[in-house]
Amino acid sequence: MDTEAKVRKARICIWRDLNIHHMEIIEKVKTAEELKWVLAEFFSLQNSESDPRAAVLLELYFYTLQFCRDQKFSREQTSCFFSIVKETHQTCMETPLGNMDRCYSYFTELLMCHAARRPPFSIDLFNQEQVLQITEYVVNTYFRHFKLYKYAYTPQVRLDISLSYIGMEVPEESRDEETPPQDHSEGPSLAASEEEEKTAETVLVLESDTAPLKEYIRVQLNEEVSQLRSTVEGKLRENEENFSAQLATLEEQPVKKSAKGKRK
Template sequence: MDTITEVPQALKPKLMLWTDVNYHDMEEIEKMQSIPDLESALCRVFGVDLPEPKRGVLLELYVQTVFFCRECNFKKEQTSALLSIIKATHEANIETPLNNIEQCFKYCKELLLCHSVRRPPFSINLFNSEEVTCILNYIYNCYVRHYKLYKYIFTPQLKLDLSLTYSGIPDQDEPTMENSSALDVENEPEGATLGSQSELKGLIEREVREQMTLVSGQMDQRMKDIADQHKSTPNSPQPNQKAKKH
């Protein structure tokens, strides 16, 4: 079944303090020490209802983010905001199967900016400059470097359906001298049919070779023009250079 491929959309950053994880949820998350308990709590908080392996990969992303926040001694509000930033960046990534790595990373940096500069009501200084640097390094190493893997797991695969049309080949639906009579077609020897197929194959091969030769010649000429242009550049007179007097 044909599906419409979504194109990357421009995303507007916004404050995400207590957006997905409220204060009570953070208290429950802080109590969890084992990975299974953390996965269970995060699955409930974010409402993760996905089949494997999507479920396991997404929960692993959230669990590692919680561990990172604990290593950095982040407060509850900082951990909550970072989890929402990770979630928003991931959702921007899997919005389309097309390549949107630049848009995603730009969106992520803009989200961090909203939480590192005091400019209410548009942004707050939740993270200082050192913390922002650590977060950017973490996101790059743990998510951006595996961007294609997340894209492969969470987005549908695209297939290219390529069809070629060759000039000079009669349409199969058009009546020809050979098939003008059904009786003649039925009585046509098998060798003649094989001969027609062989001629058609030869015609297609010649057409392809001619096209490849034409394109190759154009590329060679283009490369020659570029090389000639570079050779003539050093010998060209400078605008401010004066002619020597004899």
């Protein structure tokens, strides 16, 4: 996943992901299970039972089509709105960084491309009332759960750390030495017993010498972890407040547009 978002330009997207043949099959489907199976076949999401990301994407596509059915959209409108949702989701997944403002801006640009007749740049596929319904639906479903989508599709990063301290002697690895064959029939030899005793004494000496250092490292790590935890919790609270403020702003925009329409 790239850390930099691509620059996307809104274009007319009718028949982009669902063509006429797809829409004919979808219109014949009667049950929710059949519709999910059809969508899984269209977009290669057959592993949704074992892959959580595929399951999330399948649910997004399924409820998008359910909304189109509830609003009694035509084939062209259904295909277009499905592609708008799909394009918005792909924009969200382009970067693990927060890009909700960019996604919402791109979503509105796509929607406006299909709400005014200005060929070849836009077409009047949706009327004003449908635009408001679509905006309200996407805000209340996708953008309200924007952070959950971002979390589900952001790869987990694991950091492995190895520490080395100046002044600490690192025991050299014992070299394999050739030893003459011994007769074990009469029990362990005296040389072997002496070697085991020396090894045990060496281990005890090393443990006694490094015990204070280990305790110091443990205390320092606990302090660092506590500071890091408090910093992360503060960032999470700050991000949550910013997200709530942005979401409130997005919810107010359709209301303002509808109020202007009534004044006209």
